[in-house]
Amino acid sequence: MYTSSLSSLQRCNLVAWQDVVAEKRRRQKAAIPNEWLIPPIEQGRTNVLDIPISCGLLSPQEAEITTTSDVYLLLGKLARGEWSAVDVTTAFCKRAVIAHQLTNCLTEIFIEEAIQRANELDDFYKKNATVVGPLHGLPISLKxxxxxxxxxxxxxYVAWLGQVAEDDSALVKLLRQSGAVFYVKTNVPQTLMWGETHNNVFGRTCNPHNLAFTPAGSSGGEAALLAFHGSILGVGSDVGGSIRNPSHFCGVYGFKPSSRRVPTYGIVNSLDGQDAIATIAGPMSTSLSGIKTFMQSVLAAKPWRVDPDVIFKPWDDAGYALKEHGEGYKLCFGLIWDDGIVKPHPPVMRALECAKRALENAGHVLIDWVPHKHAELIANARSTFLADGGADYAAALISGEPMIHSMKLDADPNDIPEFRKPREPLTAYQLWQLHKERRELRKEYFDHWQATEDVTGTGRPVDAIICPVSPYAAVPHGEKRSAVYTLVWNTLDCPSLVLPVTRADSAIDTQVLPHEFRNLDDQAVYELYDPECFHGLPVGLQVVGYRGEEEATIAMAELVDAALAT
Amino acid sequence: MYTSSLSSLQRCNLVAWQDVVAEKRRRQKAAIPNEWLIPPIEQGRTNVLDIPISCGLLSPQEAEITTTSDVYLLLGKLARGEWSAVDVTTAFCKRAVIAHQLTNCLTEIFIEEAIQRANELDDFYKKNATVVGPLHGLPISLKxxxxxxxxxxxxxYVAWLGQVAEDDSALVKLLRQSGAVFYVKTNVPQTLMWGETHNNVFGRTCNPHNLAFTPAGSSGGEAALLAFHGSILGVGSDVGGSIRNPSHFCGVYGFKPSSRRVPTYGIVNSLDGQDAIATIAGPMSTSLSGIKTFMQSVLAAKPWRVDPDVIFKPWDDAGYALKEHGEGYKLCFGLIWDDGIVKPHPPVMRALECAKRALENAGHVLIDWVPHKHAELIANARSTFLADGGADYAAALISGEPMIHSMKLDADPNDIPEFRKPREPLTAYQLWQLHKERRELRKEYFDHWQATEDVTGTGRPVDAIICPVSPYAAVPHGEKRSAVYTLVWNTLDCPSLVLPVTRADSAIDTQVLPHEFRNLDDQAVYELYDPECFHGLPVGLQVVGYRGEEEATIAMAELVDAALAT
Structure with a gap:
């Protein structure tokens, strides 16, 4: 379906990889209209979130459009003709380009094409007095x-430059049919399998809350862009936390559904064919309405017709109405304060306290969740991801570009972290044994979950789990380690929705005394905490639902979000 | 959850495998009440289906109970108290034991326990004037x-003897909760990955329609038992045709759902951990009502709670009502006359003609289905199954029992067929490449399917496909080769329901002239046909639905069955 050809010059190594990159960067730069260039930011400035407004490039209407967080609101204005698709698209294109100049969050930029598409949508609207579909005129950014x-x-990947897609990925096709406008794609780390965002082609993406900090990864470009309101709804992917950590680090909403509900057919990927712990596509947005709109529109478009891995299951109204969860009255949440592997920083602990208090005030019950074999679940996932002994990465690095072993600003290229060192590849039979182990671990976990029926007092097992996304808020470049709080839900295939809860506050979130460290990561994370350094950074939490309960998870996250807002 | 320990004596090879088998056979024999033994059958007799009645062991009521094919009818009588659970269980136990003496279809036999369970159900019924669940008192046989x-x-496997299950498999647990009675388990081939039924522990199972013929496999014991009315509803499993070929060979109904709807957690299996083309559990029955009852009861029992691989999707009433298929009026079926790999025998071609005529008479439309890359789909599945280079089988054969290389009565143990010869094991990375290939093949196939929208005249793609189960009716022991007509639907993960259509008739199904043979299998299959030899054997067909449409597939199979009956 898709071509996949390395440019023949590069294949013969007649062109150095650096030249291929330079040429790509020239093309990328040329995609930005000159009149949208902004002056370089002043030295020493770290938080750049107010620049889109202060730089004076946006008209008052463009500022109003892009400051909108609520996707329903925006779609309503488009559907009623209050804002044209061209107005909305132009505004987000402009703001995205400003975001890019400050954080380096974009990869592909195609403004003209987007505005032309918006024009067509406006024409359709004028002619037919109706919308093309539920996402009519909505700009959507894509990882x-x-x-x-x-x-x-x-x-x-340098080697993959020059490969022009002959067709949309399945999901892109569905979103396009529903009326979406595509305008930019967003940056990722080399190999994708890293919690920060930097590669040899597009370079490093910074966190707009603090440019010295990472937006996390792998959907880091997407999160940086959203935090900037350079997008209102974006699509990321997650195999270990790649939607959720960036959402948390940048203060936006992000949702990783269970596998097989949102199409991934036709994407490019790392470790492609590794299906046991699947890459999952999901929405990221400045509002929960963006998350819900995305899931409803995708499922309304019958994704099982276009992706052979998507299950035949439309949007489940009963699930969203929480029919199996007491219709949302007196829910019981399980709270994970500490997974026993890495103890969270004070701002994260306070976010959990906020959530607990808010939910109790709203009449819900909270019990402490006992993490069951999280370390084993994580070890199984890691062994699965490393099963090829690096063959997949090696194949993608044929251009000669170096493997990136650290995301630090002053990285020593010879300092290879443990998890990136060459491993003995597994046989297919050994991989099957890992699959068996994972199945048993999952079975144990869900039995553990079902067994909470005896302690919730609701007659039901715990309705959802609330837990940290990461032990810390955003960290300086190169300091992100340990995805234990997110990866565990990939191994279990549970839906998880990240929502912003609070901000780190140096006055409240003072350092605590050291605990007995469980491992080197735990110690390093403890030592990383400095109340001043983290001050002001967003802190989110995960609302984790039972496997397959996407609709109920969204509904419960809405309850949590509403409780936190009161 | 389950113990798994080879008896230590055997592990030390202090006991020869033959002695372990002899002891097991003694135990099996002892499980049959002496008064239920029947005299040896007369020499030269091949069809033994009338013996359960003619042997005089069954009371008139037992004969009536066991002659019932319709599971609704039987459940109704149980629910109304017309037949007690003990009466029904005793009748099926008796008839199953007769079946076993004639075809060697059983492995585990536990009559006392079954009758005790039936007694408990009767007590419950008397005390509460209601049933325990939707399957109250229904004997269910299990592979x-x-x-x-x-x-x-x-x-x-000899090595696995002596391992006593400490718990039920997840499916068994759900069926038990719904009121089922378990009484026997049924025979399989060594390794399961074979289309006939013979192993070193329990020996060979014969087809009750003709003892010189195989009931196919791997759920061969189950099909032989059902054909005998020694069971009314059984559970098989299918990774390449193991429910469907035996159903077809023995003249019963069998259903392979899509993956992830019926729990398989806690079963013993071959190639365990091979999840790409999953082992699927499904019902086999003497009636379509058995198939539907099974699926409805299992899905009503929330199987996603007990099996981490089962998707969260209850029985879909709209699917069963064919809402997406014009509510069942003027359906369009795609008909596969010949998959281009192996040409079917005359009785199978005639079954297709019967179905076509019956459906046209019922107002439906039939078009010829163009098989798309069936050979590639089959090659991908075979490579996947062989990816471990035989490591899984080797581990199971540690008792010293020999690998069975042929199911022929006079097999030469040194004659190893091509697909059983040792293969180079694949690496995990190579296996991932197979997964990618499978995904692309599936995508192409479903696009091919969707594209039929333009030719059906219904405004919809083809509603279901009707195709042979196998190129032939049941074959003599050792002659089963090629599972191409079934395996393709495993690779595609489509639901497929086998229903009996006709019987081979030497007067009509005369030999046809040879065609240009496509491969050795095709030629061998052609040469195998002899109208006299196959006379009287049952012939079934598959009704294949779109991936994930279990309920619609059952509904469409009911339409086909009804059309054939008129």
Whole structure:
């Protein structure tokens, strides 16, 4: 379906990889209209979130459009003709380009094409007095993995530059049919399998809350863009936390559904064919309404017709109405304060306290959740991801570009972290044994979950789990380690929705005394905490639902969000 | 959850495998009440289906109970108290034991326990004037793979004898909660990955329509038992045709759902951990009502709670009502006359003609289905199954029992067929490449399916496909080759329901002239046909639905069955 050809010059190594990158960067720069260039930011400035407004490039209407967080609101204005698709698209294109100049969050930029598409939608609207579909005129940003017809999807690999998609990825096709407008794709780390965002083609993406900090990864470009309101709804992907950590680090909403509900067919990927712990596509947004709108529109478009891995299951109204969860009255949440592997920082602990208090005030019950074999679940996932002994990465690095072993600003290229060192590849039979182990671990976990029926007092097992996304808020470049709080839900295949809860506050979140460290990560994370350094950064939490309960998880996250807002 | 320990004597090879088998056979024999033994059958007799009645062992009521094919009818009589659970259980136990003496279809036999369970159900019924669940008092037979607490699940491996299940498999647990009575388990081939039924522990199972013929496999014991009315509803499993070929060979109904709807957690299996083309559990029955009852009861029992691989999707009433298929009016079926790999025998071609005529008479439309890359789909599945290079089989054969290389009565143990010869094991990375290939093949196939929208005249793609189960009716022991007509739907993960259509008739199904043979299998299959030899054997067809449409597939199979009956 898709072509996949390395440019022949590069294949013969007649062109150095650095030249290929330079040429790509020139093309990327040329995609930005000159009149949208902003002056360099002043030295020493770290938080750049107010620049889109202060730089004076946006008209008052463009500022109003892009400051809108609520996707329903925006879609309503589009559907009623209050804002045209061209107005909305132009505004987000402008703001996205400003975001890019400050954080380096974009990969592909196609403004003209977006505005032309918006024009067509406006014409349709004028002619027919109705919308094309539920997403009529909505600009949607895409992680670089998603193929958009006519554009590259290099995923930051030099070798993959020049491969122009002949067709949209399945999800892109469905969103397009529903009326979406595509305008930019967003940056990722080399190999994708890293919690920060930096590669040899597009370079490093910074966190707009503090440029010295990472937006996390792998959907880091997406999160940086959303935090900037350079997008209102984006699509990321998550195999270990790649939607959730960036959402948390940048203060936006992000949702990783269970596998097989949102199409991933036709994306470019790392470790492609590794299906046991699947790469999952999901929405990221400045509002929960963006998350819900995305899931409803995708499921209304019958994704099982276009992706052979998506299950035949439409949006479940009963699930969203929490029919199996007492219709949302007196829910019981399980709270994870500490997974026993890495103890969270004070701002994260306070976020959990906020959530507990808010939910109790709203009449819900909270019990402490006992993490069951999280370390084993994580070890199984890691062994699965490393089963090829690095063959997949090696194949993608044929251009000669170096493997990135650290995301630090002053990285020593010879300092290879443990999890990136060459491993003995597994046989297919050994991989099958890992699959068996995972199945048993999952069975134990869900039995553990069902057994909470005896202690919730609701007659039901725990309705959802609330837990940290990460032990810390955003960290300086190169300091992100340990995805234990997110990866565990990939191994279990549970839906998990990240929502912003609070901000780190140096006055309240003072350092605590050291505990007995469980491992080197735990110690390093403890030592990383400095109340001043983290001050002001967003802190989110995960609302984790039972496997397959996407609709109920969204509904419960709405309850949590509402409780936190009161 | 389950113990798994080879008896230590055997582990030390202090006991020869033959002695372990002899002891097991003694135990099996002892499980049959002496008064239920029947005299040896007369020499030269091949069809033994009338013996259960003619042997005089069954009372008139037992004959009536066991002659019932319709599971609704039987459940109704149980629910109204017309027949007690003990009456029904005793009748099926008796008839199953007769079946076993004639075809060697059983592995585990536990009559006392079954009758005790039936007694408890009767007591409950008397006390509460209601049933325990939707399957109250229904005897259900199980393929040997399903663990039943307190019994072995050796799957015909000597090394696995003596391992007593400490718990039921997840499916068995759900069926038990719904009121089912378990009484026997049924025979399988060594390794399961074979289309006939023979192993070193329990020996060979014969087809009751003709003892010189195989009931196919791997759920061969189950099909032989059902054909005998020694069971009304059984559970098989299918990774390449193991429910469907035996159903077809023995003239009963069998259903392979899509993956992830019926729990398989806690079964014993071959190639365990091979999840790409999953082992699927499904019902086999003497009636379509048995198939539907099974699926409805299992899905009503919330199987996603007990099996981490089962998707969260209850029985879909709208699917069963064919809402997406014009509510069942003027359906369009795609008909596969010949998959281009192996040309079917005349009785199978005639079954297709019968179906076509019957459906056209009922107002439906039939078009010829163009098989798309069936050979590639089959090659992908075979490579996947062989990815471990035989490591899984080797581990199971540690008792010293020989690998069975042929199911022929006069097999030469040194004659190893091509697909059983040792293969180079694949690496995990190579296996991932197979997964990618499978995904692309599936995508192409479903696009091919969707594209039929333009030719059906219904405004919809083809509603279901009708195709042979196998190129032939049942074959003599050792002659089964090629599972191409069934395996393709495993690779595609489509639901497929086998229903009996006709019987081979030497007067009509005369030999046809040879065609240009496509391969050795095609030629061998052609040469195997002899109208006299196959005379009277049952012939079934598959009704294949779109991936995930279990309910619609059952509904469409009911339409086909009804059309054939008129």
């Amino acid at each position: 670089d993995q998603f193929r958009v017809k006519g554009h590259e999807a290099s995923m930051g | 040997d793979q399903f663990r039943v607490k307190g019994h072995e699940a050796s799957m015909g």
